[in-house]
Amino acid sequence: MYHLLKGFHEYLTRKEEFSVIILGLDGAGKTTLLEKIKTLYSDTPGLTPDKIAPTVGQNMGKIAFSSTILKFWDLGGQRGIRSIWHRYYDDCHAVVYVIDAQDRERLSEGWEVFDSVLSAPQILGVPLLLLANKQDTPDSLSVEDIRNDYEDWYRHKLDSTRRTYGSDHENDHRQERIASLDVMGISALEGTGVRGAVDWLFIRVQNSRRREDQGE
Ligand SMILES: Nc1nc2c(ncn2[C@@H]2O[C@H](COP(=O)(O)OP(=O)(O)OP(=O)(O)O)[C@@H](O)[C@H]2O)c(=O)[nH]1
Numbered sequence: 001m002y003h004l005l006k007g008f009h010e011y012l013t014r015k016e017e018f019s020v021i022i023l024g025l026d027g028a029g030k031t032t033l034l035e036k037i038k039t040l041y042s043d044t045p046g047l048t049p050d051k052i053a054p055t056v057g058q059n060m061g062k063i064a065f066s067s068t069i070l071k072f073w074d075l076g077g078q079r080g081i082r083s084i085w086h087r088y089y090d091d092c093h094a095v096v097y098v099i100d101a102q103d104r105e106r107l108s109e110g111w112e113v114f115d116s117v118l119s120a121p122q123i124l125g126v127p128l129l130l131l132a133n134k135q136d137t138p139d140s141l142s143v144e145d146i147r148n149d150y151e152d153w154y155r156h157k158l159d160s161t162r163r164t165y166g167s168d169h170e171n172d173h174r175q176e177r178i179a180s181l182d183v184m185g186i187s188a189l190e191g192t193g194v195r196g197a198v199d200w201l202f203i204r205v206q207n208s209r210r211r212e213d214q215g216e
């Protein structure tokens with residue numbers, strides 16, 4: 001009887017766990033974001049910015065809601081480390097791509113890498129959020145600027161692909177995805193916009209789980 005009750009209690013109080021991967025170039029602010037999420041959502045505060053070093057490998061942090069756990073994987077963004085990202089694609093429920101909105105010099109490198117993430121077949125149907133980080137800096141690009149910059153970059157890429165191959169090699173899914181891409185502005189350092197981003201993830205992982213359940 002005890003085991004039956006215990007099992008029932010566990011069933012009732014069980015929390016569903018979803019994995020979110022945080023990607024982006026080195027220096028974009030991924031670890032600062034993860035640590036800020038920990039500070040905002042858990043009892044143990046995350047590391048302060050002065051304690052954060054470039055990530056060699058990965059960091060993980062979990063936050064719990066009443067019936068849901070979001071498990072964040074912050075992956076190192078340095079060129080040599082990006083080759084491990086794909087190992088996380090199969091099991092993730094959402095992807096966050098962080099852009100340093102202040103670093104104009106590296107925007108196209110950031111889009112290059114973002115594009116390779118978008119083209120991974122494993123994450124085709126996975127919710128994807130683009131974050132324009134460092135909005136606290138006076139010269140950072142706005143959400144609108146970031147979206148336009150990406151769209152310009154993408155159009156440019158399509159044009160050069162057409163010139164090389166003489167036809168449009170882009171698949172429709174990718175174009176649809178870009179058209180419906182959500183972009184949010186945050187400051188991982190100050191925490192502005194971070195709750196909004198977590199809310200977005202929370203809702204989107206639940207919704208896509210429901211669609212899976214219905215076999216859509
Ligand atoms: N002004 C400002 N600086 C930020 C913000 N987020 C991160 N930074 C700074 O950007 C630098 C890089 O931050 P990290 O969080 O280590 O970047 P990362 O994306 O984890 O980098 P890798 O681990 O190398 O992939 C640090 O000096 C941070 O303090 C932000 O919102 N505003």
Ligand SMILES: [Mg+2]
Nearest residue numbers: 030031054055
């Ligand atoms: Mg890091």
